[in-house]
Amino acid sequence: MTRLRVRYTKLGKIRFIGHRDLARVWERALRRSGLPIASTEGFSPRPKMHFGLALSTGFESLGEYLDVDLIDSTDAPQPSYAEEVLIARFAPLLPAGVAVQAVAVIERGKSLQAAVTACSWVIDLDGVAPTAVGGAVDRFLAADEVILERVRDDQVVEVDVRACVEELELIGACGLPGWESGTSIRLDLGTASPGLKVMELIGLLAPEATAHRVCRTHQWIEGAGSRQEPLAVTTASALAERQAS
Amino acid sequence: MDEIWPRLERLLPRVQKPARYIGCEDGAQAPEPQPEQVGWLLVYPDTYEVGLPNQGLQILYEILNEHPLSWAERGYAPWSDLDQLMRQEGLPFFSVDTHRPASAFDIMAFNLSAELTYTNLLNCIDLAGIPLRTAHRSADTPLVLAGGHCTYNPEPLADFLDAVVLGDGEEVIAEITAVVHDFRSAGRTGGSRVDLHRALAAVPGVYVPSLYDVEWDGPAVRSVTPRYPGVPERVEKRTVADLADWPYPRRQLVPVTEVVHDRLNVEVFRGCTRGCRFCQAGMITRPVRERPVQQVRQMIADGLERTGYDEVALTSLSSADYSGIAEVVSETVRSASSGRPVSVSLPSLRVDAFTVGVAAEIGRARRTGLTFAPEAGTWRMRQVINKLISDEDFDGAVESAYASGWRRMKLYFLTGLPSETDEDTLGIAEMARRAVSIGRRHTKGASVTVSVGGFVPKPFTPFQWFGQNTVAELQRKIGLLRDDLRRAGGVQLKWHDPKATLAEGIVSRGDRRLGAVIEDVWRNGGVFQEWSECFDIDRWTAAMERHGLSIDWYAHRHRTEDEVLPWEHLSAGLHKDFLWQDWRDALDAVGLEDCRWTPCYDCGACTGYGIEHIVASAVPPAGGSQGTGMSRPVAVPVRLVPSGAGA
Numbered sequence: 100m101t102r103l104r105v106r107y108t109k110l111g112k113i114r115f116i117g118h119r120d121l122a123r124v125w126e127r128a129l130r131r132s133g134l135p136i137a138s139t140e141g142f143s144p145r146p147k148m149h150f151g152l153a154l155s156t157g158f159e160s161l162g163e164y165l166d167v168d169l170i171d172s173t174d175a176p177q178p179s180y181a182e183e184v185l186i187a188r189f190a191p192l193l194p195a196g197v198a199v200q201a202v203a204v205i206e207r208g209k210s211l212q213a214a215v216t217a218c219s220w221v222i223d224l225d226g227v228a229p230t231a232v233g234g235a236v237d238r239f240l241a242a243d244e245v246i247l248e249r250v251r252d253d254q255v256v257e258v259d260v261r262a263c264v265e266e267l268e269l270i271g272a273c274g275l276p277g278w279e280s281g282t283s284i285r286l287d288l289g290t291a292s293p294g295l296k297v298m299e300l301i302g303l304l305a306p307e308a309t310a311h312r313v314c315r316t317h318q319w320i321e322g323a324g325s326r327q328e329p330l331a332v333t334t335a336s337a338l339a340e341r342q343a344s
Numbered sequence: 345m346d347e348i349w350p351r352l353e354r355l356l357p358r359v360q361k362p363a364r365y366i367g368c369e370d371g372a373q374a375p376e377p378q379p380e381q382v383g384w385l386l387v388y389p390d391t392y393e394v395g396l397p398n399q400g401l402q403i404l405y406e407i408l409n410e411h412p413l414s415w416a417e418r419g420y421a422p423w424s425d426l427d428q429l430m431r432q433e434g435l436p437f438f439s440v441d442t443h444r445p446a447s448a449f450d451i452m453a454f455n456l457s458a459e460l461t462y463t464n465l466l467n468c469i470d471l472a473g474i475p476l477r478t479a480h481r482s483a484d485t486p487l488v489l490a491g492g493h494c495t496y497n498p499e500p501l502a503d504f505l506d507a508v509v510l511g512d513g514e515e516v517i518a519e520i521t522a523v524v525h526d527f528r529s530a531g532r533t534g535g536s537r538v539d540l541h542r543a544l545a546a547v548p549g550v551y552v553p554s555l556y557d558v559e560w561d562g563p564a565v566r567s568v569t570p571r572y573p574g575v576p577e578r579v580e581k582r583t584v585a586d587l588a589d590w591p592y593p594r595r596q597l598v599p600v601t602e603v604v605h606d607r608l609n610v611e612v613f614r615g616c617t618r619g620c621r622f623c624q625a626g627m628i629t630r631p632v633r634e635r636p637v638q639q640v641r642q643m644i645a646d647g648l649e650r651t652g653y654d655e656v657a658l659t660s661l662s663s664a665d666y667s668g669i670a671e672v673v674s675e676t677v678r679s680a681s682s683g684r685p686v687s688v689s690l691p692s693l694r695v696d697a698f699t700v701g702v703a704a705e706i707g708r709a710r711r712t713g714l715t716f717a718p719e720a721g722t723w724r725m726r727q728v729i730n731k732l733i734s735d736e737d738f739d740g741a742v743e744s745a746y747a748s749g750w751r752r753m754k755l756y757f758l759t760g761l762p763s764e765t766d767e768d769t770l771g772i773a774e775m776a777r778r779a780v781s782i783g784r785r786h787t788k789g790a791s792v793t794v795s796v797g798g799f800v801p802k803p804f805t806p807f808q809w810f811g812q813n814t815v816a817e818l819q820r821k822i823g824l825l826r827d828d829l830r831r832a833g834g835v836q837l838k839w840h841d842p843k844a845t846l847a848e849g850i851v852s853r854g855d856r857r858l859g860a861v862i863e864d865v866w867r868n869g870g871v872f873q874e875w876s877e878c879f880d881i882d883r884w885t886a887a888m889e890r891h892g893l894s895i896d897w898y899a900h901r902h903r904t905e906d907e908v909l910p911w912e913h914l915s916a917g918l919h920k921d922f923l924w925q926d927w928r929d930a931l932d933a934v935g936l937e938d939c940r941w942t943p944c945y946d947c948g949a950c951t952g953y954g955i956e957h958i959v960a961s962a963v964p965p966a967g968g969s970q971g972t973g974m975s976r977p978v979a980v981p982v983r984l985v986p987s988g989a990g991a
């Protein structure tokens with residue numbers, strides 16, 4: 100069985116659909132794509148799709164991933180899995196904001212969810228002054244430990260989440276389509292335990308702020324010596340992305 | 345364009361199900377209107393999930409956007425959480441296509457499918473910033489229109505609607521567009537709204553309530569008469585003579601979030617002449633107009649290809665009656681086995697073995713169980729309502745269903761029907777028990793869910809003269825069934841809240857005085873009345889009392905032949921004497937055969953409009969005796985073996 104990895108965006112209005120809705124959008128798109136998608140058994144067969152880390156409803160992304168299993172037929176000619184071909188084929192099948200940026204045939208291996216060790220985020224904050232956020236960022240980075248209170252089984256537990264934040268900085272205009280250049284921060288969050296959610300971090304940095312826009316810009320896996328993306332965006336597909344947005 | 349979105353997107357993280365408000369459907373349009381074009385905002389006054397699949401609205405959406413003089417977008421009632429935020433932030437009612445405010449449109453047109461959405465309609469008008477009452481609107485306020493089944497008695501909404509369309513909308517919308525276009529290009533002036541109203545009233549099928557005077561005779565209506573020459577004394581419904589001329593929707597909307605009926609829907613025919621006496625939809629949509637089989641096939645093939653759906657519903661009031669049903673079903677299922685699996689659903693199953701045979705071929709329905717609607721528990725009662733399902737039909741359908749591998753079955757019944765005795769009510773329990781015992785011969789776990797709804801008499805049906813059962817009486821009947829079924833294994837009883845049945849009953853045959861009541865309920869927070877978590881009968885009873893109106897008068901009283909009914913100045917083509925005779929026949933438990941295959945009764949629906957049935961088959965479908973004049977199924981020409989998984 101061949102496995103195809105697809106990297107795509109979730110930008111703009113479509114960010115308000117949930118994970119299950121997005122899965123259904125993909126299911127219909129895959130059915131229409133004409134690709135020999137493998138299906139589950141049973142009364143209502145579904146395409147065999149494996150999604151990466153879930154993205155909260157309302158968050159945007161420049162790097163979501165989906166793995167799809169394909170049937171290798173011996174008698175039918177193998178369809179083209181060339182990236183440009185597939186990017187063009189998916190474009191009319193997906194709603195505005197969901198655009199395929201990269202596609203590749205991959206080795207079957209660790210699931211995406213297990214493999215991803217960190218994500219990069221950009222967050223646009225409302226209701227808070229840049230200087231206040233800048234101060235909070237500096238304090239956070241200078242601290243040896245940052246204690247977060249979580250409620251677990253009706254009990255408040257304290258966890259040190261400092262190590263979850265690998266990078267954190269205040270930035271100006273983030274350049275994402277439709278974003279206002281208010282107070283934006285950029286950060287990398289590790290996925291290892293205890294984990295830290297974007298909203299939890301905002302609560303720690305600037306409890307009075309609301310996260311107007313949140314975008315996952317990258318997901319990272321361990322590579323040879325350095326971290327790398329599960330699928331990098333080539334120039335050609337970056338062009339396609341620009342056209343789609 | 346998009347002027348609402350930047351403000352709306354800040355509110356959406358704070359509401360449940362934000363995907364309701366984003367549009368983004370496949371098939372959605374982003375019109376770029378020219379100044380001379382007339383803009384329509386088509387609104388379904390319930391949640392997005394309920395409203396999006398509405399086929400009537402989607403058909404008009406496409407036709408209006410294809411027409412050179414018009415453009416159209418869609419809107420749905422915001423749930424209470426967003427409603428509250430919109431009011432706080434001063435955000436008006438908006439379209440989901442390009443998020444334009446309602447004020448950017450010339451017409452706000454509502455689809456009215458259920459009486460309990462009326463308060464939502466008021467709420468949407470108010471959110472749009474449009475004065476609630478037509479009397480307070482100026483020449484540049486958007487027109488508020490309505491169409492759909494409930495508009496055959498729009499009197500309770502008379503104060504709020506500028507105009508109402510009766511019947512099929514496909515043709516009349518272009519005529520309304522032309523009137524508004526001409527009116528606008530002539531230049532609107534203050535006080536000219538009545539001129540616009542008069543021009544609209546000249547369009548056949550369009551009723552303008554404010555151009556009529558109602559005279560009262562105590563609590564009763566004495567007369568409803570036009571105030572100006574040229575305004576028709578009686579407004580006749582519009583009927584599309586041939587569905588083949590309207591292969592819509594061509595691009596059914598595919599939502600990005602879950603909605604009801606989330607599948608491809610292809611309308612196989614419109615109208616129904618089975619003649620079920622409780623069924624308003626059947627009465628007001630006559631005659632039967634079948635879509636040619638070839639066109640149905642094409643719409644299924646194109647639709648599946650374009651949407652990526654794996655399920656198609658063949659819609660109509662009774663799809664097993666479609667002449668080409670067996671052909672279309674087996675072809676769709678067969679074509680699917682060569683490509684991706686496709687299942688077919690028939691939302692309204694007839695109760696007979698033939699239908700089960702078709703359903704068995706479809707296969708998929710077994711996941712959810714089969715649904716039948718015998719509607720009444722005894723043969724006598726079914727003759728009264730003219731739903732001519734014999735006990736043998738029923739047993740045969742149940743037998744084939746369980747023999748074909750189904751394990752569960754849902755049965756729909758009405759209670760509170762004219763002349764219903766306790767024996768008739770208990771007949772419901774009897775049928776349920778019989779179904780379980782037939783089922784147990786095939787499978788140990790056979791079970792039946794019985795769903796009972798209280799009957800609401802509707803205008804333009806033979807039962808329009810009947811006094812609806814009180815809440816207490818309906819509760820008593822449900823209690824009878826509950827007690828009787830207490831120890832019946834395998835039967836689960838569900839019922840519709842009789843209090844909601846009462847509210848629906850008050851409105852469905854109401855007159856203009858009810859406008860104040862609907863407004864009162866709305867002002868006191870009564871929106872989404874179709875949703876049990878939002879419904880409270882006390883709002884309705886209190887409002888009736890505040891306005892000095894009697895619930896008994898509106899809902900529970902039997903009407904007499906000479907009474908002027910509040911909707912008599914409107915017409916669905918049906919002659920009043922036909923309906924009255926049918927009412928007398930009902931009380932004598934005399935059934936009436938389907939006029940599609942037997943001689944015409946001159947009800948008026950064809951004869952009055954110079955149209956006729958379009959039915960491909962000259963003989964009744966095999967296997968059903970309901971109203972077809974046939975005795976009992978002789979042979980069932982479809983296989984009763986369930987097909988394999990998804991093939």
Ligand code: SF4
Nearest residue numbers: 939944945946947950
């Ligand atoms: S006019 Fe005659 S044929 Fe037509 S619907 Fe009425 S009874 Fe049937």
